[in-house]
Amino acid sequence: DGRTAYVPIYGNSGVGKPGTDGRNIVVIDIAARKVTGNIDFGHGVRPHCVLFGPKDGMLYVTTELDNSVSVIDPRTLKIVGSIPTGQTESHMLAITRDGKRGYTANVGPGTVSVLDLETRKTLEVIPVSPQVQRISISPDDRMAFTADQTKPRLAVIDTATNKVKNWVPLPAPGxxxxxxxxxxxxxxxxxxxxxxxxxxxxxxxxxxxxxxxxxxxxxxxxxxxxxxxxxxxxxxxxxxxxxxxxxxxxxxxxxxxxxxxxxxxxx
CATH class of the missing domain: 2.40.128.630 (Lipocalin)
Known part of the structure; x- marks a missing residue:
């Protein structure tokens, strides 16, 4: 409803680097600028990217150290599920408009995990490059984009085949x-x-x-x-x-x- 922010407390270092391991998400009333709640994972998980499911209204958050995406009910602030990514450093998440699929950018492994958000299972792991960063999906859900961190190029993934279809040359790493x-x-x-x-x-x-x-x-x-x-x-x-x-x-x-x-x- 645009009134509440869910802010993951990741830690004090970059992905894959030594540092503190965050274990919670802070809930903030945006208008009042006050903390109104807390979601505690019970151990260090480095929560990072939080998205609302477009159909079910659940919160999906990457929980790196558990190699998973956690599912949270925003009404109760309870963790209600976990989806394995099958990879380490699952840092960022994108969700299709129909809410059925999730895609995680797994930084160090250089892969993208394809998740079934309804059955909460890993469908596939797509090799991309030695290291990737960030991920997004086209408005028609046909393409996913992630940036190669070892070369100045962008991977274009065909979501029908779950394979890298094109590489877009960039002037610098994206x-x-x-x-x-x-x-x-x-x-x-x-x-x-x-x-x-x-x-x-x-x-x-x-x-x-x-x-x-x-x-x-x-x-x-x-x-x-x-x-x-x-x-x-x-x-x-x-x-x-x-x-x-x-x-x-x-x-x-x-x-x-x-x-x-x-x-x-x-x-």
Whole structure:
């Protein structure tokens, strides 16, 4: 309903690196800016990416150290299930619009796990590269995208066959991605280049490049498709990108280490 944020407490280090192992999710009333609840996993799991199931209303969260995606009932704040990914470092998650499939980007193994969210089973593990980061799905659910971290290229996975169908060359290694609602464009963060690339999903080529503040990480598309947002980690900014002409409309001040983005609009 756009009123509550579910914030995973991951730890104090990057994926696969030594550090504290988070074990909880903090529940925040957005309007009041107050903590209203806590979900404790009982042990360190490094919870990271939290998404709502579009059909069942459950919360799905990657729990890396358990090699799983945990299922939480947001009404009771209880953990009601677990879906194995079959891989370590299952860092990010994307869910199809019908709520039936989940895809995790498994960083260190360089794979993508395909999950059946209804039976809560692993369907397949797709080899991609020695290391990957982030994942998103096209609006028609036909393609999943994850960024190779060893070469400047983006893997395009055919969700019908669960195989890498295409590679999109990039000017620099990619990171977070998001499609425009019409499925025409894919916006890709390029952290090492301090740029955002816009891929034409018809030609599968980079069509536009946008300069942004240092170290863009995550990409969020506004629901109306008119704006895209890029969190810029080391610069503590979020760049608001106008889709009509692919320019930076404004920079929004953010906190240290700005990364994950989510859209909340009270209804």
């Amino acid at each position: 990171y977070g991605t998001a499609s425009t609602p019409d499925g025409r464009w894919l916006v890709v963060a390029l952290p090492s280049a301090n740029k955002v690339a816009v891929v034409d999903l018809v030609s599968m080529k980079v069509a536009h490049m946008i300069d942004v503040p240092a170290a863009p990480q995550e990409i969020l598309m506004r629901p109306d498709g008119r704006m895209a947002y890029a969190s810029c980690d080391s610069s503590q900014k979020v760049a608001a990108l106008r889709v009509s002409d692919w320019t930076v409309e404004k920079l929004i001040d953010a906190g240290k280490g700005a990364d994950g983005l989510a859209w909340a609009e009270p209804r």
